[in-house]
Amino acid sequence: MQITLPNGDVRAYPEGTTGLEIAKSISEGLARVSVGIIVNGAPYDLSRQINADASIKIVTFDDDEGKQIFWHSSAHLMAEALEVMYPGVKFGIGPPIDNGFYYDVDLPEGVKLSVEDLPAIETKMLELVKRCQEYVRREISWDDAVAYFKEKGDEYKLELLDGLKDQEITFYTQGGFTDLCRGTHVPNTGMLKCPKLLSVAGAYWRGDVSRKVLTRIYGTAFPKKALLEEYLTQRAEAEKRDHRKLGKDLEIYLITPLVGGGLPIWLPNGTAIRRRLEAFLREEQVKRGYQEVITPHIGNLELYKTSGHYPYYADSQFDPITVEDEQYLLKPMNCPHHHQIYDSKPRSYRDLPVRLAEFGTVYRYEQSGELNGLSRVRGFTQDDAHIYCTQDQLKDEIKNVVELTQLVFSTFDLEVSTRLSFRDDNPNKYGGDIELWDRSQREIKEAADEMNLDYFIGLGEAAFYGPKIDFIVRDAIGRKWQLGTVQVDYVMPERFNLEYAGADNTKHRPVIIHRAPFGSMERFISILIEHYTGNFPFWLAPLQANILPIAEAHQTFASDIAAELEALGIRVHVDLRNEKINRKIAESEQKKVPFALVIGSKEIEMDSVALRKHGEGDKGMVTVAEVKELFLHLNVPGAK
RNA sequence: GCCAACGUAGCUCAGCUGGUAGAGCAGUUCAUUCGUAAUGAACAGGUCACCGGUUCAAGUCCGGUCGUUGGCUCCA
Numbered sequence: 001m002q003i004t005l006p007n008g009d010v011r012a013y014p015e016g017t018t019g020l021e022i023a024k025s026i027s028e029g030l031a032r033v034s035v036g037i038i039v040n041g042a043p044y045d046l047s048r049q050i051n052a053d054a055s056i057k058i059v060t061f062d063d064d065e066g067k068q069i070f071w072h073s074s075a076h077l078m079a080e081a082l083e084v085m086y087p088g089v090k091f092g093i094g095p096p097i098d099n100g101f102y103y104d105v106d107l108p109e110g111v112k113l114s115v116e117d118l119p120a121i122e123t124k125m126l127e128l129v130k131r132c133q134e135y136v137r138r139e140i141s142w143d144d145a146v147a148y149f150k151e152k153g154d155e156y157k158l159e160l161l162d163g164l165k166d167q168e169i170t171f172y173t174q175g176g177f178t179d180l181c182r183g184t185h186v187p188n189t190g191m192l193k194c195p196k197l198l199s200v201a202g203a204y205w206r207g208d209v210s211r212k213v214l215t216r217i218y219g220t221a222f223p224k225k226a227l228l229e230e231y232l233t234q235r236a237e238a239e240k241r242d243h244r245k246l247g248k249d250l251e252i253y254l255i256t257p258l259v260g261g262g263l264p265i266w267l268p269n270g271t272a273i274r275r276r277l278e279a280f281l282r283e284e285q286v287k288r289g290y291q292e293v294i295t296p297h298i299g300n301l302e303l304y305k306t307s308g309h310y311p312y313y314a315d316s317q318f319d320p321i322t323v324e325d326e327q328y329l330l331k332p333m334n335c336p337h338h339h340q341i342y343d344s345k346p347r348s349y350r351d352l353p354v355r356l357a358e359f360g361t362v363y364r365y366e367q368s369g370e371l372n373g374l375s376r377v378r379g380f381t382q383d384d385a386h387i388y389c390t391q392d393q394l395k396d397e398i399k400n401v402v403e404l405t406q407l408v409f410s411t412f413d414l415e416v417s418t419r420l421s422f423r424d425d426n427p428n429k430y431g432g433d434i435e436l437w438d439r440s441q442r443e444i445k446e447a448a449d450e451m452n453l454d455y456f457i458g459l460g461e462a463a464f465y466g467p468k469i470d471f472i473v474r475d476a477i478g479r480k481w482q483l484g485t486v487q488v489d490y491v492m493p494e495r496f497n498l499e500y501a502g503a504d505n506t507k508h509r510p511v512i513i514h515r516a517p518f519g520s521m522e523r524f525i526s527i528l529i530e531h532y533t534g535n536f537p538f539w540l541a542p543l544q545a546n547i548l549p550i551a552e553a554h555q556t557f558a559s560d561i562a563a564e565l566e567a568l569g570i571r572v573h574v575d576l577r578n579e580k581i582n583r584k585i586a587e588s589e590q591k592k593v594p595f596a597l598v599i600g601s602k603e604i605e606m607d608s609v610a611l612r613k614h615g616e617g618d619k620g621m622v623t624v625a626e627v628k629e630l631f632l633h634l635n636v637p638g639a640k
Numbered sequence: 641g642c643c644a645a646c647g648u649a650g651c652u653c654a655g656c657u658g659g660u661a662g663a664g665c666a667g668u669u670c671a672u673u674c675g676u677a678a679u680g681a682a683c684a685g686g687u688c689a690c691c692g693g694u695u696c697a698a699g700u701c702c703g704g705u706c707g708u709u710g711g712c713u714c715c716a
Contacts, residue, residue, distance in 0.1 A: 102711095114644060115710090201711030202643020209713050213643050216711065244709095248651085257689090257707055313716060333716055367641050367714065368707090376715085463716055482715085514716090551673045578673075586677035600675055610676075618676055 004055040019046035020187065023058050033060045033223070035186045036069040043069065043184040045137050061223045071096035073135060073174075073186040074195055074221035075103045080177035081124035082217075086111055090154045091179065092205055092214050099231070099478065100220030104203050106156065106212065113215050118197035121217075125195045132190030133175035137183060145169045145180060156205065156214075194228040195221040241476035243529035244373040250534050250542075250592065252525070253374060262371040262378030264522060269542035272571070273528075274521055276540050278359055280411070280637040281383055281517065284404060290357040290385055295337035297361060301327035306495055307336040308431055312464055318365050334360035335514060338386040339496045342510075347500040352510060353389035353397055359521070360384045374526035375481055381521045387513040388498065394511050398447040398469075398486065401515040405471060405484045408517040411638040414473055414531060416483065418453050420444055421461030421468040431464050432491035440488040440511075441467045465491035471519075476530040483524055487514040535614065538594045538634035545631070546588040547574045547609075550581045550600040558599045561609065561624060570631050589614060594634075597627065 003022060004010050013022060019037030023030050023046065037044050038057040043065060044050070059066035075094035078101075082089050086107055094103030107113060140148075142165055149157040157180050161169070172181045174189055186192065196219060203216040222228040239245070247253050252270035259265060266274060282292070301320050304310035309332060310317065320327040331337070338356045347354065361381045370376050389397050409416050422441050423430050430437065444467050448455055455469070462468060471484040489512040492498070499507045518524035528536070538544055545565065549558040555576055562574045573593075575584045581598060588596040598610035602621070609627055611619040622630075633639060 112644080116645090199710055200644060203712045204642075207713070209642075213712075215643075218711080255708095261707075307716095309716065316715065335716080362716095364715080369641065369643095369712085370714070371708090465716080485716095487716090548676090550675055553673080580672095580674050580679060581676065582674090583678045584676090589677055596676085598676065602675085612676065 001050070002053045003050070004053075006055075006057045013050075015051050016049040018049055019044055019056070019058065022050075022056065026058070030058060030060075034058045035060060035066045035073075035191065036184045038065060045135070045184050046187050047134075048137065068096040069184050069186060070192065070223070071101040071221060072181075072184070073189075074192050074219065075101040076135070076172065076174060076177065076179055076181070076185065077125050077128055077189055077192055077195065077221075078121065078197070078217065078219060079103050079105070079179060080128055080175055081121050083177055085121065085124055088153075090156055092156045093160070094179075100198065100218060102216050102218045104205070104214040104216045106214050113200055113217070115200055118200070118217070122195060122197050125192075128175060129189050129192055129195070131175060132188045134188045135185035136173045137185070138171045138173065140169050140171050142166075142169055145171065148178070149180070191223060192221050193223055194225050195219060196228055196232070235477070238476040238478070241530045241533045242373075243375070243476070243526040246529050246534040247373065247526075250529075252529065255373075260378070261368060262366055262376070264374055264377055264379070270525065272542035273525060273536065273540055276637075277518065277521065277524070278383070281408070283637075284407065285355075285357050285385070288355070288400060288404060289353075290355040293338065293341055293356050293358050295331075295334060295341075295358060295360060297331050297363070298328045299331055299337060301329050303336045303340075304329050304332070307339070307492060308464070308495055309333060309336070312431075316364050316366065318363055330363040331360070332364050333362055334358055334382060334384045335386055335492065335512075336496070338384075339492060339498060339512075342386075342388050343496060343498055347388070347510070349390060349500055349502050349508070352500060353387050353393055354510075355385060355387045357383075357385035374522040374529075375475065375479075377520075377522050380523070382516045383518040383521065384514070384516050387515070388493075388500075388510040389513070390500070390502075390508070391511060394488070394513070395443055395447050395450075397513055398444065398488065399451055401486050401513060401517075402447065402451055402453070402469065405486065405515070405517040408484065409471065412528060412531065414483075414527070416471040416473050418448075418455040419458045419461065419470045419472055420448060420455050421458045421463075421470050423462045423467065424460035426460070429460070429464060430462065432466070432494070436490040437467070440490060444469060444488055463487055463489075465489045473527055475527060481523055481527065483519040483527065484517045485515065485519060488512075489514060534592050536592070536594070537640065538631070539637055539639055541592075541594050542571065543573055543591070543593050544571045544635075545573075545595040545597055546584070546591075546593045547572055547597045547599065548581060548584040548588065549574070549576070550598065552578075554599045554601070554604060557604045558597075561597065561599070561627075564624070565628065565631065568628060568632060570635065585612065588612075595631075 001013055001015050002010050003013050020031060023034045034046060036059050037046055038059060039050055039054045061067055061070050079091055079094060082105060088108040090106040092104030146158060146161055160180060170182060171178050172183060172185055197217060198220060199218045201216045202213040205211040205214050250269060251267045254265040254267055301310060317332045318330045320329050341356055342354060359381050361379060363379045366376055366378050387397050423437055466487050466489040468485050468487040470482050472480050472482050474480055492512050493509045498510055500510055502508045547558045547562050549555045558574050562572045565572045585596055592614060594614050596612040598612060603609050608621045608623045611622045613619055
């Protein structure tokens with residue numbers, strides 16, 4: 001048979017040759033590190049025979065597919081260790097994930113597992129690694145598979161088998177452990193040299209709140225110790241970037257139990273950053289024809305009944321407040337208020353698009369277990385806007401807001417992934433006509449294609465009133481967060497009976513675009529803190545320069561320079577403390593202030609400052625005029 | 641909300657198998673007037689998250705509450 005290699009070479013092998021034999025024929029070294037083989041796009045075990053012409057790719061841990069195989073096998077290895085240590089343990093699912101694997105297990109009655117138990121399990125895993133047990137694949141009939149797990153008493157695997165009738169069932173066995181598994185696996189446990197178990201968590205069986213909570217054990221594994229150590233170091237480094245730590249160190253925000261969980265208080269430094277961001281976006285919005293509005297923090301419940309948000313999202317709203325027999329809701333979103341503004345006077349097609357923007361603070365009841373620093377809170381401010389336009393204007397308007405969103409992300413050099421969030425086929429989750437949905441999804445996709453967006457489609461991720469384009473980033477420890485969003489809405493115009501007079505002198509429905517480039521100021525800033533490791537660019541830094549006189553004799557000159565810079569709108573501080581210059585510099589660096597201006601007798605003589613850039617050190621003497629020029633140049637959004 | 645872990649001074653942390661709380665930094669005061677990452681000394685600072693229980697004795701053991709963290713579920 002003819003085997004085509006990734007580089008295009010075609011080689012002849014006898015029928016029934018295994019992946020491992022092909023690997024060996026290429027090189028012994030490759031055979032030693034390969035974990036699987038992709039045959040015509042499908043992953044195969046190396047031990048499995050190939051019986052027809054095929055294109056193949058041998059994968060190692062260095063390939064993404066290889067990592068998945070490696071970690072999936074590691075999950076089985078951990079399962080085997082658990083079965084030895086906790087006889088009677090039952091297994092749910094144990095897949096590979098981004099940086100490792102997990103296995104959901106139901107431990108025997110009375111057994112509780114905590115992180116302290118993980119080292120012992122690791123030790124057992126290492127013992128199994130040393131045995132170099134082969135992973136043996138076996139095709140089995142559905143009935144035999146059911147019989148096996150009935151005998152074993154594992155109702156979770158039986159439930160999984162229920163969903164696999166009429167499909168090929170495979171078992172994998174390594175050592176004494178057999179699992180229902182599609183594969184693929186590494187040849188033997190000996191390859192999984194450096195396993196590391198990381199954490200324990202509860203997880204509902206099949207993600208269903210009404211079902212049993214299983215114990216989920218997270219782990220990872222590497223073929224070399226150096227790789228494991230590198231990974232662990234990276235994790236430790238990432239923790240230092242955590243916005244909750246830096247937010248405290250740099251006095252950006254505060255959360256106190258007395259105010260309430262998820263209700264961040266913006267400290268002066270955080271407020272400075274936030275105001276700069278707002279000013280940046282305001283300016284861009286003015287250029288693009290937005291009008292700014294302000295709406296109250298509560299609204300009559302009827303408003304949200306009209307919009308459909310209540311009771312649709314009742315579970316995640318604070319309970320209504322009753323005032324003089326009327327019920328009010330703490331504002332969970334700004335849109336209905338803006339619709340009232342649109343509807344407050346007759347609109348002509350000549351007025352459209354109407355673009356209403358607001359930094360609007362909203363309140364949502366998030367479950368206590370979900371609260372997370374600034375990323376997930378109960379009170380937050382959206383950089384919200386609603387664009388009311390005609391059908392003809394829609395696609396251009398989508399493009400405009402996507403362009404604005406991209407400007408925002410590029411200004412901060414943020415790497416985002418773009419998701420087109422469409423509906424799935426669960427009719428209960430969505431409102432409005434299916435034709436309108438199809439139309440808006442089509443329009444979003446066309447706009448995205450015409451803009452050459454690099455996107456993926458998320459089915460079931462749409463809002464109840466329409467599809468979205470969502471921009472997603474990762475935080476320091478790899479969790480994904482949605483930031484910006486662009487949403488097309490045909491439902492609210494109907495619900496609020498919004499109209500405009502067309503050129504034909506009849507009433508028409510506008511289309512609404514909801515959009516928020518930052519998403520929430522809180523979450524966006526949490527990401528920025530981590531993205532910059534707290535080293536904010538000059539234009540955003542709460543304090544932009546520390547002015548450091550060396551001794552008392554230099555204080556007047558230092559204060560004069562401070563006043564000159566402040567007059568230019570630069571945020572400076574003069575360190576008049578009776579401290580040595582070394583300490584003043586050290587503290588300025590620790591607080592991550594972009595510049596320090598050291599002032600001594602030499603500088604005064606030359607009408608200069610000694611410029612020190614954060615993280616880079618002494619830049620030498622620079623005249624006061626040059627400093628002003630530099631700072632003004634750096635003090636604009638996106639400047640570097 | 642659910643599962644698990646954690647909660648000691650403003651911050652970072654120590655406190656062995658229960659015997660009555662300790663360090664560094666920050667703060668205050670004094671001395672020092674200093675040239676590119678922390679000058680020295682003294683002082684002050686804690687109902688050991690909160691409530692209850694066991695015990696002669698609880699920061700330490702047990703239970704509950706609150707909060708935080710890692711996940712799950714949810715996210716307009």
